[in-house]
Structures are given as structure tokens and as C-alpha cells.
Amino acid sequence: MPAPSLRHASIDSAALSPEDAIEAVADLIAALDYHGQRYHAEDAPEISDADYDALYRHLQAIEARFPELIRADSPTARVGAAPAAGFGKVRHAIPMLSLGNAFAREDVEGFMDSARNFLRAGADQEIEVVAELKIDGLSCSLRYENGVLVQAATRGDGQEGEDVTANVRTIENVPHKLKGEAPDVLEVRGEVYMTDADFLALNTRQQEAGGKLFANPRNAAAGSLRQMDPSITKARPLRFFGYAWGEVSRPLGTTQEEARQSLHGFGFTLNEPSRLCRSVDEMVQFYDEIGNGRATLGFSIDGIVYKINRLDLQQRLGFVSRAPRWAIAHKFPPQQARTKLEGILLQVGRTGALTPVAALTPINVGGVMVARATLHNEDYIAEKDIRIGDTVIVQRAGDVIPQIVAIVPELRPEGTAAWEPPTECPICHSAAVREPGEAKRFCTGGLICEAQAVERLRHFVARDAFDIEGLGSKTVTEFHEAGLIKTPADIFRLSAKDIEGREGWKELSISKLLKSIEDRRTIPLDRFILALGIRQTGQTTARLMAKHYRTLDHWQDAMKAAGDVESEAYQELLNIDGIGADTAKDMTDFFAEQNNLDALADLESLLTVEPFVPPAKNEGGALDGKVVVFTGTLLQLSRGEAKARAEGAGAKVTGSVSAKTDYLVVGADAGSKAAKAEALGVKTLTEDEFIALVAG
Secondary structure (H helix, E strand, O other): OOOOOOOOOOOOHHHOOHHHHHHHHHHHHHHHHHHHHHHHHOOOOOOOHHHHHHHHHHHHHHHHHOHHHOOOOOHHHOOOOOOOOOOOEEEOOOOOOOOEEEOOHHHHHHHHHHHHHHHOOOOOOOOOEEEEEEEOOEEEEEEEEOOEEEEEEEOOOOOEEEEOHHHHOOOOOOOOEOOOOOOOEEEEEEEEEOOHHHHHHHHHHHHHOOOOOOOOHHHHHHHHHOOOOHHHHHHOOOEEEEEEEEEEOOOOOOEHHHHHHHHHHHOOOOOOOOEEEOOHHHHHHHHHHHHHHHHHOOOOEEEEEEEEOEHHHHHHHOEEOOEEOOEEEEEOOOOEEEEEEEEEEEEEOOOOEEEEEEEEEEEEEOOEEEEEEEOOOHHHHHHHOOOOOOEEEEEOOOOOOOEEEEEOHHHOOOOOOOOOOOOEOOOOOOEEEOOOOOOOEEEOOHHHOHHHHHHHHHHHHOOOOOOOOOOOHHHHHHHHHOOOOOOHHHHOOOOHHHHOOOOOOOHHHHHHHHHHHHHOOEEEHHHHHHHOOOOOOOHHHHHHHHHHHOOHHHHHHHHHHOOOOOOHHHHHHHOOOOOOHHHHHHHHHHHHOHHHHHHHHHHHOOOEEEOOOOOOOOOOOOOOOOEEEEEOEOOOOOHHHHHHHHHHOOOEEOOOOOOOOOEEEEOEOOOHHHHHHHHHOOEEEEHHHHHHHHHO
């Protein structure tokens, strides 16, 4: 399976239009899924950790700017990859989650500020942090019962991993029986790794034997641990750092540092050096010291992990999405390189946005050959005065593809000229205009622009939309150029006669494609809405529409009526939690265009769009199914902790009071929300009453 294309995710998140963001999110999730599988399950990564982090950070940035695009299956809400076939499966008693990342001092300060705010700790209240080495290895959990090793498992997807007990027993520094008085049940977590020296020696032996060479120590460790024959694992020089824990029958201490020392006393090697820090200055000082001397450690690390020292504070802080609030990984910076800018190309997106891309003399950056780099937009080029012929500094971080971060002025050739933004589309040669307030220039060709037509069709058949197997990007382009599909409805008119005789298409492949198309003639309403490519309508917004309006007819009628901003239909649309005025306008604008209505009618004649069926309600929480709003200043809880408690009890927390609100929690200095709640008859709770209710 080839790596997914990232050409639609190359735009700086701050410059993304809402419609481009839909494409970028889809591209990023596909790429993260692919590279996560290569890294976690196959131990054959194709990109560096820094590159993966850059993809992940770019997705986070887009999701932060466009929260309506956050998908339930987003990599930002999950860990690792599903366990590989061939090993028994182990369900973790406590999930093995990942960590959020910091890349600059400001991120570390933000982490500490967030923790203080959540805990309502004053600036003068000291919060100790343990700084540990972030080992670049394979996460593993070892379960001991009555002091004896009984099971070992990889992290897998965080919920379920692979049973590698037999192989872990061969690792020399893993205790088979614990020293001292260990808890009756103890899950020790850490990293299986290989030292730099052992890695080089292993690759030398592999080369001499004509075997596979490993790209780095992490790959070597992961590949060695996942051998089906434990004797092969035993022959590999693996080691284990044990510095964290999962299920325990009794506490290991009251602080992170005490627990680490307990693990050391039981016989585990710790990821040293570590340091107890009492300020951000001390944390960053340790980070700098280790970063400057990391080459002398003898094993690979890719950053420093900061953990709140007191375990009771860790418990209060809890978790958000896929990561704890009480820990963060401060990653080391990526590599940079210099090369020549040979030209500036223009990519045309599905929405008609023109994105400048640098054509470079190929250069190795962090182990990967780079020939293209994003230039974001014309303002970015002008601000940095980037010119064709310049020597430029390329960095593979902070964006989906490499970016030019600076020029080298002293190496600029004579006679270079400032780059002139295009006045026409490079595909259809229609006028390219930049509207006031827009960061991008757009093609005005609309329906006649081949680039936009193909991209809209690709979006329509994408995995989260119609998900038509066999109709990938290459085939969509081929069929469009051949005139077989010009509109989405044309897909469902394809016949074997249309495809027969085309290069690479045989009876079996034609049959499979037509069956896949036939299987998609019935589709859920939310997928159908997403496939239409309406601006600012990602997976989350499409699901909100389907959940609220339930049927295609009801949704269409409501959107047509909502075109009148004075109508009840428009107010109903705005009252949907998660739908703002901008999204509502894009939705109603879509239905104001007759071409779109014609296309919808064409599709309706060929498809069955299933009504939305709400999932079964999950009972049990004190606030199950209730809508809760907070107002005023809470004295005992921070707003973040109060919201977390409400959601943990099954509530949905919204920002405004309406007739659908069940409870308004009133703090000090409550404002207009309290008055509105009283007028609507919404029940109000004091902070004490709320705490008692969720405590159950």
C-alpha cells in the first residue's frame, strides 16, 4: 500500500480556508494512519519521528481552528496502532496512553500554566516536576503477580497489545522475580530498547550474513521483540527501562520520584539521568543539558518527559483525550538543511485555492530526500523575500511537507527578482483573484477548472464519504479525463461497457469496481452530507446535521428555508450546538445555488440515503443525557475541572442557556445566564450542589 498523498495538507493551518481544511484533515488522518501502522505495527517507518510529530501537530492546529472537523477516529484521540497479527492479544487493565508534545519553552510554560489553572494553584505555590529521558524504543508492559513475571505486552493501540511474554523473558535485565516486598499485582511499564553500540554491532552481523539492515535502534528493538521465535529475540541485545506503572495492588509511593525508586528497588533499570525540578527554568535547563550531551548517552532519546511529581495531583489532573494532563514530552528540534530554490510551482486545490510550492535541488533533511517545500502563501514569500535562485534553509517540522524557514542573503545570485503572484489559474487559465481578507488567491474558473472538478470527485469517493473501493485518486483522474465521470452522479451510471478495453482493466477488476459502486447506492445521511463538499462541513458538522434533521428531505427543506435569516429554520440551525453563523451561511449558500440543487436531485434519483439512527444511550452517570451550562466564578473548582467532572458524569456541557438546558451551575458574579435560566424555568445549582450531584 503506497503512502497517502499530502498535497492537500501543505497549507499553513493559519491560512487554511474552511473548505481546504476539510481536505487537509482527510489527508493528514490518512497519512498518520498509514505511518502509524508502519511504525507501531510493522516496525518499518518511512518517515522520522520529527516528521510524524509535524504531521500530528499540523492536524492539531487545524482541529483547534476548526473544531467542527474533529473526527471520532482522529489520531489526536487515540494511541499507536492495532496489534499485529501472529501474536496473542492482551487487554490492558489500564490503557497505555501517549503524551502531548512540547517543542519550545512557551509550550512548557503553557503546560505548567494549564496544570496550575486546573488545580487552582497560586503562582507562589510550588509544583514539583520530575524530568525524565524520553527513550526512543518500543513501549512494553510487564505484569508481575506475587513478584513473578507472568505476562508481557506491547502497547498496541493503547487498549490492546501483543503478548510477547516469551520474548521478554529473554531480555537480560528484565527480572523474572522481583526483589524486596513488591505489591501482589504490579504492572511495570517502560521501553524495550537497544544501545547504540549494540545496534551497530547487530547491523554489522546482519550485513555479513546477508540479512536485513535496520534503519535505527528503535526499529531494531521493535523488530527483535516481535520475532515469532524467542531464540532469535534472545540472540539480539535488547534491554528494558522500567520507569512507569499500570495496575498495582498497593501504591508505590506518594510521588513520582518515590515510585521510581520503588521500581529500582524491585530490580528495574531506570531511564537515568533524571532531575526533580521546581520551576520552568530548571526544567528547560535539564532539557538543554541533556540535548547538548545526548550523543554521549549510549542510547537513543528524542526528548525529555516532564511529570507532576505528586501522585495525588496527577490523579486530580486526570486525562484529556489520548494524553494525561500531568505529563508532557518536550521533543528535541528537527534537523535543517540548505539547498537551492529552483522554481515556484502552483497547486490548485479542490476549492480553487492556489498554493505556491518550492521546487528545490533535492537535499537530505533528517534522513529523507526533499525536493518540494511549502511556501504557504504569497504574503509568506514577500515577508521573507524568497526569490527563485536563492539558497534557502529547509526544515522538516511544523507542517505537513517541509517548509522554507529562511533564505541565506549572502548567497543570493545577482539579478534575481521578487516573485510576482499569478494573475491566472495554471490549470484552466481563468483569472486568479485574491479577495480582501483572504490569505489565498483563488481560481475563478469554478466548474470549468479541471483541477477543482477532479478534487471534488476525489472528496466525494474518499474513505469518510462514499468510500468506494477501487475508485482512488488515480482512477478518478483517469475516468474524468476520459469523460466517463464529470459529476458525482456519473459514478453511479458507470457500466462495464464504459470501462472495457481500458489499459489495466480486466473483467475481474471491472466487476469488483462496479460491485463496490453498487454497494454504495445506499449510504447513511451523515456520509452523504460530508461527500457533497460543502464549505466548513467536515465529518463532525455532517454528523450534527444528520443527527438533528434525521432525513435527507427534512435536511434539504430546512436548509432551503434557512436561507431567510429571519426564519425559524435559520434560528433552529444556529441553535444546534457546534454550528456557528459562518457554517450556517456556507450551508445555506450551498442550497441557494441551483446547480447544487440539480446535482442533489440527480444523486437522489440514483441513491438511497438512509435516515440517521441515533446510537443507544449509555446509562449510568449522574448526569446522563443532561445539558449543563456554567456561569460565574467557581470557588472550589477551576472551570476546566468542573467541565471534566460534568462530562465524566454523562453530561453535555454547552456555552449558552436555552430551553434544552437541564442545569445551570451558578458561581459568584453570575450574569445574564442566570436571568435567562430563571425566565426559561431551567433548574439552577450552586457549586456545592453540583459537586455533591456528580460525586453521587
